[in-house]
Amino acid sequence: MIAHFDLDSFFVSVELLTQPSLKGKAVIVGGQNEKGIVSTCSYEARKFGVHSAMPMKTAIRLCPHAIVISGTHSEYSRYSKWVTKIIASKAPLFEKASVDEFYIDLTGMDKFFDPLKWTIELREQIINETGLPISFGIAKNKMVAKMATNEAKPNGFLQVPLGKENEFLAPLxxxxxxxxxxxxxxxxxxxxxxxxxxxxxxxxxxxxxxxxxxxxxxxxxxQGNYTSVITEYREPKSISKENTFQENISDINFLMSEIVRMTEKISFELRKEEKVAGCVTIKIRYPDFETNSRQVSIPYTSADDEIIPVAKDLFHKLYKKGMLVRLLGVRVSDLSNDAVQTNLFQNTERKNTLYKAIDDVKNRFGGASVYRASGK
Ligand SMILES: [Mg+2]
Missing domain, CATH: 1.10.150.20 (5' to 3' exonuclease, C-terminal subdomain)
Known part of the structure; x- marks a missing residue:
């Protein structure tokens, strides 16, 4: 048995949490320029024929009174991770199919408890904790479960009992x-x-x-026949960047600036994943393919200015002076959830606010727009 979970008009639902005045209105989230596309819309807008992936121009023609917003994408990923975390804490095996869609394998669970009751409780927990409406379908495979979710929407659930697939499908x-x-x-x-x-x-x-x-x-x-397995969702165990140079490099300043660049990307990703790292590794490969690495444990952090000096120091300890470098890599591991770990530190709040401001700009304009002056 498979349960398929899908958050209802996810982006709009997140917006409603912060802007309750939008409730009950036709709301469209999407690009507002000439070639803008609808990413999600409220059910009130759907009544007018608006749907995802539709050109915004068409949507506005169908529903001229709709409120169009471009959306708060960092919030969507925060909520997506929140829901993932809740599901991961309960489900033995699940797949994250997209930001707002999950398949949970319930096979064998019926030996221990009623899968439907278990799934109803999980749904209630998600709704109570996050405030987001979510629907689910349960059926013998992924396809029928997803189709059941679609029939259950909005904010409902539906089980297709084994053997009743044709009965469920026939009128659709x-x-x-x-x-x-x-x-x-x-x-x-x-x-x-x-x-x-x-x-x-x-x-x-x-x-x-x-x-x-x-x-x-x-x-x-x-006939409801569909073979597909659950692709298990795994939390990343480490985050790394490496660069194989087109020419072998011995310019230390350049190598240092590469360390800064890669570490900034890694730290940004850490913060995006709401993780902190407790270990940093540097990898160096020489032109003869000899490859060395060295690692060190650090206090849990996701801050560039704490990881960069450690990475630079590791490089100096590892690097054989005067040698050309073919590949340079930085990796952080021993990842942990931000929420738990940052409480250990006192002085992180101001820094978190600063990084949040930087990351908001990066999220809005793409990762390349904000970097500290390199190499320093
Ligand atoms: Mg959805």
């Missing part, structure tokens, strides 16, 4: 099957196939005739 329109786009539904509609039960009444041969080889796969999907 064919384009509810993942992978059936506009063109395929047009072809199917032309052959009087509008609902999935119409597919049940055809043969795989007919579908192959109309849609090519894919027709057979579609026929199978319409």
């Amino acid at each position: 329109e064919v384009d509810k099957i993942p992978g059936v786009g506009e063109r395929a539904s047009q072809i199917l509609n032309y052959h009087e196939i509008k609902l999935i039960k119409d597919i049940h009444n055809t043969t795989p041969g007919d579908l192959e005739k109309w849609l090519g080889k894919w027709g057979y796969e579609l026929w199978n999907k319409a």
